Amino acid sequence: MSYQAEISRDNPTCFLFVIDQSGSMDEITEAGRSKANFVADVLNKTLYTLVTSCSKSDGVRNYFDVGVLAYGGADVTSGFGGVLSDGIVHPIHAISEHTLRVEERKKKVDDGAGGIIELTTKFPIWFDPKSAGGTPMRAALNKTKETVAEWCEAHPGSYPPTILHVTDGQSTDGAPEEMAEGLRQISTKDGPVLLFNLHVTTAGGGEKVFPTTESDLGDDYSRMLFRMSSPLPAHLAKFASDKGYAIAEGSRGFIFNGDPQCVVDFFEIGTRPKLVADR
């Protein structure tokens, strides 16, 4: 049975975020921010959450390896800056230590006794929004495939890598489906790599969330993204269902025309590990 491996320091899993930074990502959403800006914010929050879930008083435990691949124009590069830009995938403790900067934000929190208090919180930034040029999706997925194959070879017993791919447009360097298919054939002993695709839009409506069939999708492009996406494993399907999404047998990790809330939920659902050892 797949996706049962216990995630631990001895057997970490891998999250790889593949982010479209093409020119069209500068379109402004209904919330008044560019798609690139919004995706960067959600990615920073997701990295923050992943690090926090591994942090204890004595340090950060390496339950996860994490990478960001960014593509736009002619480039497919590490989405991290500074020291982390030298490689694609890094242990979570290295991610925690090498931020671009740490901002201070204020947030209001429940004090647990019926009151609200304002807390100043340190918020790390790893990823700044960028948007320029074309959409070399095929090259990006090829690089993803190489990265993930290497990781699986080094971690044969681990829960397989999860790839969260965020895009807003069509590939400009050829059909990416073949690359996605090759990517999903890579596996550890615990199952094949999971590839989830999120298509973001500035226009509301027409969204398709975790569909079960391509016949409901309106064009060849969305149908291709559906075929490129892995079925949701049972534990992620349950989590998505608990968040209020209509999930059925065969639901795939794919959102088309997703609105900002879909972006947030896509990242949260996709990075929900099955188990973390030693509760």
Add this chain to the structure above:
Amino acid sequence: MRPEARSDVHAKPRLPLAFSIAKADDKHNEDRFHRSTKGVYALSDGASVSFDSASWARILVRRYAHNPDFNRAWLSAAIAEFARLYDRESLPWMKQASFDKGSFASLLGVRVIDGGRLIQVLSIGDSIAVLCDGDRIKATFPISAPSEFTRSPQLLCTNPVQNAFLDKADVGFDLVADWTFRGLEQPALLCMTDALGHWLLSQRDQDPSPISVLRKVRTANAFARFVREERAAGRMKRDDTTLIALW
């Protein structure tokens, strides 16, 4: 002879046996326990994937031993004690975030009153108490079937927001069981964290009975050997494992 006359109720509370072993030799044990000759026992299973569950577990068992009347004020005082362990503002961002998220632990507390005339059990989370008569299990609390251990337990947290589940609970009813040693020929009381609790409930119909197996464990070395053997056989989850046994 009336049933009460058969009861093995002791005039003076005894000090129970207590053992605890980490999930692995190179890992920190985040279970904590307390026992006394006053008949108050407590154990707490700290959740490893939280900020400092070992300190939180230690505070919970020590406070229970000092004052077993659990309520929201009791919990607020425990949270305040934990908060004093750290200077939040000086923590690096990742530790501050984890500190804010909270540390989680179970709490199982037992009061043996009048030598067993009344046994009050308080349990929050998935640590369990077991009342036995000889090798027979008479009652367990709060979990009675191994399948119940697969659910995510609600644990006490240093972040007050995470304790909102207590608002929906009647602390004096939902979280408490009252037992007695009266009428039991060979009464015994066991308290244990979830890995051992799951093992015991999974093995309850086996021969020899799991109670008779545990009854033979009288030293820390014997406990460690028993846990390692059961883990190696795949019958016990690899987790911090703690037992308090009043035979």
